[in-house]
Amino acid sequence: MEEPLAVLLPGEAEVLVRELKSFPLRDIGDHGWFRQHEYIEKLNMQALLSASAGHEQLLIELLVNYNKIPTLVEELITVEIWKQKIFPILCRLKDFMPKSTFPIYLVLHHEASIINLLETVFFHKELKKQAETMEFDISLKALSVLRFITDQIESLPVSAVTRMLNTHNFPCLLVQLVEHCPWSCYEEGKLKKFENGAWYVVPPEDHIKMTKLDGQMWIALYNLLLSAECQRKYNFDNFNKSQLLKLRAFLTDIVIDQFPNLLEMQRFLSHLAVTDPVPPKKDLILEQVPVIWDHVVKENSGKWQAIAKHQVNNMFSPSEEELRSQACRWAQTYNLDVIEALIPDKPKCAVCGSEAAKRCSRCRNEWYCRRQCQVQHWQKHKKACNLMADALKDIEDDIKMQAKPTE
Template structure:
């Protein structure tokens, strides 16, 4: 929380400096993945046990919420390049984590988006807690998108294994194209455009609908970093599948978007050249 407050008022960030100085960023990443595994392997068992009816579910909620707290902190401090560098080998695990969350985000968008937070009078405390965990998962995935974008800002200093994981194993550029296509943080309700920001859905005024949202901007910047940096270009295997997916970006590169992110003109030129480029075998 202190790190978020420091960033909000544009002051120095002692929390970020302490994490780097004492080498605690890898510990945070390890803790993040440990809680994720607990939620996947242990928490569902609690929810299935019929005679498990704790009077107080707050301790379990704190464990479930712990993942959101860590990813929120990482989103705040990973803006600084030295934090990403201090993650050392655990940045590989963090890339894998972000990929899992973004894949889930794409899958959710194909099934109608995140669940609504409406409770039921007939549900027991554990069922309510499970519902809260599902809602929290959507917000965590959006935070993971921001963390991944900050990692791509450091593409020139990432290890070869990390670049290979991002570009070859996970093919993140194609996954990011999927996110732009589905835009799970936007929806239409009653004919009105809504966007998810600040843990809730906001109705976007007609005059603001052409404005680039923060999350869309994160995706575009990540794509720019992964496709145009010399380090990534040298290691990205451009298959016919990847070429087909990437060329879909041309439909999104409107004049309005280029006015808001002028650097994307370089990406537009890259895509124009890509149409004439021969693909590589997978």
């Protein structure tokens, strides 16, 4: 029997989890920080592979036993502060002209890697254009994480439930998502939806189907509105009530057929429309403040410009030799076979669109279902294939030159 594909052996995963630590804002982008980013990428890929095979328990236990989930959350917050305070300054510095923007891209990507790792763990436990695109993907993953948090609503601390319901008013926020549905749009008369990290055209027969994101949103609303704890604490004032009643227009028979539990929500909203709910019970709450965020901001307040200049001079202006070394490490991290195993959809033939099993051996970029299709496509593919093959050869030559011992 063929062994399941793996990025890390159990012992390697344990070492990487054990080595995870929090970095000061000033050190984002240095060698130690990039090394940890590689660790998180490998753990992220291993989590996805293990989850798809139903063997995710080991990684969850490692993160819990070594108390590393708070570390990941702290890293997430620190990078968010970096994006708000440091990244805009870097973009404005006139003397910042790096040979490559890849190191900065990795910092932006770091947030996506951590939130994806947390999403995978939660699920199985039960520059600017790039930044904007990544922000959208991160936001959708945050919705998924929120849904898994609401699954545990009855066991959350009182302060956490209060922040979700009344400080941040998540029920009304989710109503806005139902109304505007940012992962769905029409383009040139065709319905397109965002799922699995990409936009795709929805066939006419599937227009009424709920996507995974639709499901996550409705489950979060169901958990928040139908929970006895939430009904006791949520402030059903006139504004919140009017917002929640907008949901009735979206609870059609087609939606309820796909998610029968929403029938209970429909009844709750009908009852809400004709009654005035009891005011929320006023409990004495010692509310937790965002300790990590406040600590990082307080520690670095007034130093944003200095930190940006320090990182420009020491982290984000790598030499050609440093870039080559970085490229070698990332080539090892992003193993091609592993990446393909993580892709949810099978590759399609470039000619006929059938499921493909063969790939161009020169550029390894185009896929084909049979030899005839590859031959038929060669005249169109030839130019791109030559360019890709030449680029791969140049990279290999650079790696060999770097590996060659100096005299």
